[in-house]
Amino acid sequence: MKISNKIKFLAIIIVLGMTSSCSLEDGESLNGPQTTSISEGISRPELPQVVAGILSNMRDRIHTQRDVLSVLGREYWVLQSSDPGWGTELAAGLLSDGSFFINNPYAERYATVKECNLLLQSLEAESTQTIFTTNEIAAIRGFANTIKAHQLLSVLNMVYQNGIRTDVADPDNLGPFESYDAALTTIMGLLDSGFADITTGGEVSPNTLGVTYSEFNRAITARVAMYQGDNAKVLNALADSFMDMTGDLNAGAYLIYSAAGADQLNQLFVALNSPTAGAKVAYPDFVDPASFEAGDTRVNKAVARTGGEVCLAGMCGTHDVWIYQSNIDPIGLIRNEELLLLYAEANMVSNPGEAEAAIDVIRAAGGLGAVGAGNVDEDRIIYERRYSLFGEGHRWIDMRRFGRLADINQDYDRAGDLSPVPSQFPIPQSEGQ
Incomplete structure (x- = not known):
């Protein structure tokens, strides 16, 4: 390029x-x-x-x-008739x-x-x-x-x-x-x-991120180390990051927006009950009671549409994505909640008690009870990350790194949609590859 x-x-x-x-x-x-x-x-x-x-x-x-x-x-689906x-x-x-x-x-x-x-x-x-x-x-x-x-x-x-x-x-x-x-x-x-x-x-x-550049560096380092399968590096990096087991799960590094002058607006924001000219609706499996634990308030990141189901080209949904409530809400690059999840995953085998403690903090914030001893495994990590990090760009990457793209529920896809979902984008043609 x-x-x-x-x-x-x-x-x-x-x-x-x-x-x-x-x-x-x-x-x-x-x-x-x-x-x-x-x-x-x-x-x-x-x-x-x-x-x-x-x-x-x-x-x-x-x-x-x-x-x-x-x-x-x-x-979620992006519905854009244009x-x-x-x-x-x-x-x-x-x-x-x-x-x-x-x-x-x-x-x-x-x-x-x-x-x-x-x-x-x-x-x-x-x-x-x-x-x-x-x-x-x-x-x-x-x-x-x-x-x-x-x-x-x-x-x-x-x-x-x-x-x-x-x-x-x-x-x-x-x-x-x-x-x-x-x-x-x-x-x-x-x-x-x-x-x-x-x-x-x-x-x-x-620095408008909300954390120091040093803390941001170590938080991203923990993410990369997890992609590399280096649990020791994950834990070392987290120790120098902004991870806080008793802190606000939403604390972290953010990109900020405003309506002032020629500044940018948050284009991930979409008003509730938008028409198919620009709606974002949760994939039906996300809000299916069979998919989440009863009482898990993290599912409320998707809100039921007052007009019922909306469809475009076979993509249908009953719930709007509601992560951002205005067009000047900040967009998180990495949050404390993700860091606790990385901490749990890195400790899952070597120190299960620490993994359970981190997961319990997240579950308590989501209205759920303790996970219980011996219950933090790959399936648990996948579930907690799915509902904690909804719409933040992780699930496709997570299921790919766990070798489980085929486990992504595609029951609500249209006939002809590829299954499993593809694992990667091609290099842009402008690169001459």
Whole structure:
């Protein structure tokens, strides 16, 4: 993928959130936004603008990516009468290398990676090194590598075994595609080096995530370590994250939105009882009493429609997705609830008592009783993650990593929809693969 040499850093911040989406629907390329580069050096006044711009751009097309992952995981349907592809392509399992379902999130995540790379490049400039101390440069580098790792992981989760390019700093000399396992190793390396740099240099400003960059780094590290099957690394990372067994399960790292000026709105929000021109309805199995434990209030993330069932192209639902109650609600990148689930999974075999304690905290918040000794196993982890992390982009990935995509209930699919659901997206055709 060719990503431009010049990125709109300063323009992004002057009008925060005005970053253009690299939308192939509109005929644009994957080359990312273009404007003045700061690769030749960065000043103190520019640094907070660049940092804020990177955080802002992390929001671009996250709504598309979350919707795509949720449809594949049979968490909910996206009903858009103006775009039948949500049913004819995505829900049907016909994943194309020319579809905006992969191309748009892919482009935006790499655009943010490019911004991080330009920031990293600016740190090598003599002018930068005369302005900032060694520790300050370490802090900036730690921030950039942490965000870069997160964005690369977001792409990798979509294309899986097809792999990704992790070395894209030089658009005229792109690195090769790395396999899934190799890319995870590279991402882990970025996270570990980022954490070391932040530990040495401290935090950069601004930070609108809601947790420190160090804590965010270690939280994402725990997620990656779990994908690698490294339970010891999961637990070590969680110890330095914001995990809190007695804290708010919703505490964590968030992307923020507002209706002010030219800022972005949360496009994952959809009003209750919306028509088929733009509704999101829970996959019927999610709200089936046979699927969840009686009294589990987490099922209330889907709310019964007052008008009853709504259908479009054979995709039907009686409950609206109700994770976000307004178009300025923040979108969680990783929450305390997920960290407790990772803690439980990492302890499941070696220290079952700790696993049960973590699961019990989550169940209590969901209106359920204790899980009981000896009852935390893979099935338990899958159930708790399904209802705790509904609509947050995990179920498809979880069922894939457990080798259980065939266990995703597709009883409410249409005739002809692929079963089991596909495991990965193809590499976008723009990559020339």
